[in-house]
Amino acid sequence: MGDRIAAAAYVSDDATDAALRGGLSEFLGSLQIRRGGIRAAAKVMEQTISPRVLIVDVSGVDDQLGELDALAAVCAPDTKVLVIGERQDLAFYREITRHLGVDEYLAKPLTRDNASTLIGPYMAGVEPERASVRGGRVIAVCGVRGGVGATTVAINLALQIADSTHGHVALLDLHLRGGQMATMLGITPVAGLRNALERPGDADALLFERLAIPVSDRVRLLAADEGFETDPAPTAAGIAHLLALLCQRFNAIVIDMPMPPSPTERQALLLARHALLVLGPDVGSLHNVELMRRMLASLIGGGRTMTVLNRYGAAGALKRDLIKEGLGTEPDIIIPDLPKPLNRAANLGRAALRDSPVLQRALAPLTQEIAGVALRRKGGLLRRVFGR
Known part of the structure; x- marks a missing residue:
């Protein structure tokens, strides 16, 4: 019998392995990730003390309930057992969590966000809080420097989320001076966003309904067009109030963030x-991305941050091996250089997503990862129960 380890995971595929490593990056020093699934886990548990947290993959196992029952027999009663699998029926979820002592079940494909949100708290020694109300999720899009295409990514990501999930999505441009979202979409902003962010006590749901300009049937834009001679002064309370109202109305809120953010604008990152x-x-x-990573890790943790390499393959650009060396790892998402469709879309005031299958595939x-769209199958009820 050996010393007890903090956590171990037994997975069966590369995608699940990558999701765990990405979503639980701050815990990798105390998490052992191995291959073999639940059967390998049971064999190891027969010979050693079970860890405080045990993550097992039951994919491809015929008698999953039987294997989980056998695992329970060799695990310490205080071990937190988290199961990953392909089944999405509610009866299976209830059976393993109510009668077999499983603490959490995560349906594939496992995402970094699910790993961070649902497994991360167990790794930290606390059970995750259960949301008491439904609300939209906030996605902050941060360009590590000017001109990298963060606004383009934000706009087209919002549209693809809406198209794929049929949910309601808000686009929020926090560049109150010189923001490009409205221009790229051929929209004239309405006045009021600056005032709402500066004086949240004057803002209510009806005001934000007026500020939200339709981009499509399920996408709305909130933006300002303040002059360069002005000095907007949004407050942290104003940003928090705005996002609280938007989370009640929209399934996702995609924010084009000023970078580096002011202390006030960091409120959006915290949420x-x-x-x-x-x-x-x-x-x-590459110089700026590590600085940004450290800032975001201190605010929201590393498991919620993803790198998006845009304009890959542009003339004179760095090659992939040099980019990987500079980042210390491969980028999470790679979008190729698409000058013709992107320039044409910007000049026409429309989203490039509609005319570029290459961009659609790159963003998929x-x-x-963000919307869990692969789960939108017959197991819709289970998807809601699991909060994904």
Whole structure:
């Protein structure tokens, strides 16, 4: 019998392994990730003390209930058992959590967000809080420097989330001076966003309904067009109030963030479920991305941050091996250089997503990570129960 380890995971595929490593990055020093699934876990547990947290993959196992029952027999009663699998029926979830002592079940495909949100608290020694009300999730899109295409990513991601989930999505441009979202979409902002962010006591749901301009049937834009001679002074309370109202109305809120954010604007990052670091294939981006990573890790944790390499393959750009060396890992999402469709879309005031299948495919993994769209099958009820 050996010393008890903090946590172990037994997985059966590369995608699940990557999701755990990405979503639980701050816990990798105390988490052992191995291959073999639940059967390998049971064999190890027969010979050693079970860890405080045990994550097992039951994919591809015929008698999943029997294997879980056998695992329970060799696990310490205080071990937190978290199960990953392909089944999405509610009866299975109830059976294993109510009668077999499983603490949590996560249906595949496992995302970094689910790993961070549902497994991370167990790793930290506390059970995750259960949301008492439904609300939209906040996605902060952060360009590591000017000109990397963060606004383009934000606009097209919002539209793809709406198209894929049929949910309601808000686009929020926090660049109160010089913001480009409205221009790129051929929209003229209405006055009022600055005042609402500066004086939240004057803002209510009806005001935000007026400020939200339709982009499509299920996407709305909130933006300002303040002059460069002005000095907007949004407050943290104003940003928090705005996002609280938007989370009641929309399933997702995609924010185009000023970078680096002011102390006030960091309030939006504190409320973000996901933070996307958009970088270009250049030395300047690689220099800034690590600074941004550290800032975001201190605010929301590393498991909620993803790197999006935009304009990959542009003329004169860095090659992939140099980008990987600079980042210390592969980018999470890679979007190729698409000058013709993007420039044409910007000049026409419409989203490039509608005319570029290449962009649609490049954004698809990001949309799945954020919205869990691969789960929108017959198991819809189970998807809501599991909070994904």
